[in-house]
Amino acid sequence: MKKNVFALLLALMLVVSSGAMAMTAGTYEAEAQGMMGMVKVAVTVSENAIESVEVVAQNETPGLSDPAIANVPAAIVAAQSLAVDTASGATVTSNAILAAAEAALSAAGADIEALKAAAAVETAEAKTIEITTDVVVLGAGGAGVAAAVEAYDAGAQVVLLEKMGVIGGTTATSQGMVGAYESKYTKEKDVHYTFEEMYGNLMNNASYRLDPALTAITIE
Ligand SMILES: Cc1cc2nc3c(=O)[nH]c(=O)nc-3n(C[C@H](O)[C@H](O)[C@H](O)COP(=O)(O)OP(=O)(O)OC[C@H]3O[C@@H](n4cnc5c(N)ncnc54)[C@H](O)[C@@H]3O)c2cc1C
Numbered sequence: 234m235k236k237n238v239f240a241l242l243l244a245l246m247l248v249v250s251s252g253a254m255a256m257t258a259g260t261y262e263a264e265a266q267g268m269m270g271m272v273k274v275a276v277t278v279s280e281n282a283i284e285s286v287e288v289v290a291q292n293e294t295p296g297l298s299d300p301a302i303a304n305v306p307a308a309i310v311a312a313q314s315l316a317v318d319t320a321s322g323a324t325v326t327s328n329a330i331l332a333a334a335e336a337a338l339s340a341a342g343a344d345i346e347a348l349k350a351a352a353a354v355e356t357a358e359a360k361t362i363e364i365t366t367d368v369v370v371l372g373a374g375g376a377g378v379a380a381a382v383e384a385y386d387a388g389a390q391v392v393l394l395e396k397m398g399v400i401g402g403t404t405a406t407s408q409g410m411v412g413a414y415e416s417k418y419t420k421e422k423d424v425h426y427t428f429e430e431m432y433g434n435l436m437n438n439a440s441y442r443l444d445p446a447l448t449a450i451t452i453e
Contacts, residue, residue, distance in 0.1 A: 269292045272326065
């Protein structure tokens with residue numbers, strides 16, 4: 234049985250420039266604290282426009298920070314404003330880019346208050362799209378991506394929906410440890426744990442707030 238899927242597109246925000254520009258033309262660099270260190274941007278301005286914003290140095294988490302690095306500088310230029318949206322799931326990196334851009338624009342003599350003022354906004358009409366598919370997977374973390382791949386490999390048409398600006402979920406931050414006891418790998422290393430020790434370790438890590446039945450399944 235096919236399922237109908239209705240995907241609601243987010244309204245497109247068209248930001249109109251404040252027009253309050255009077256800067257010294259040139260390229261200005263500045264940096265601000267991100268999630269994993271300093272984020273440096275280079276902002277090039279003419280006397281009356283922000284010509285480009287580029288992230289020139291950063292050590293943010295690959296993948297998670299990509300939407301911020303790709304979209305926030307472009308949004309500042311497109312809107313000629315610092316009142317732009319942050320990237321979903323990469324708020325700290327987004328805010329670092331905005332703070333660094335603000336410092337660079339300040340050095341260029343821009344009217345920061347005008348650039349940060351909520352700009353006039355035109356909201357495009359939201360669209361509803363109807364898609365017919367066999368399987369819908371909600372959430373593109375490790376479990377969702379694996380489920381989608383399995384369903385696809387089994388011959389199903391699959392739609393995988395993710396609410397964030399990037400796929401990966403908490404899986405993207407996983408340390409890569411495999412919680413297993415008496416597996417062939419632990420035996421090879423002569424490392425021995427019991428079910429109770431593994432169960433207690435997971436529960437203790439999560440301050441005993443895990444679902445007992447699901448935790449047991451995970452370990453088994
Ligand atoms: C710092 C850290 C380190 C870790 N290290 C390890 C480790 O070493 N070994 C290990 O085994 N485990 C580790 N874990 C745990 C492991 O990463 C998680 O248990 C696992 O990634 C969960 O996968 P998941 O797909 O169920 O959920 P998630 O990866 O959280 O994915 C859920 C996805 O669903 C999306 N979503 C939620 N609601 C909606 C919605 N309404 N519509 C669309 N999308 C939605 C979310 O945005 C997210 O992308 C670690 C976790 C963290 C946070």
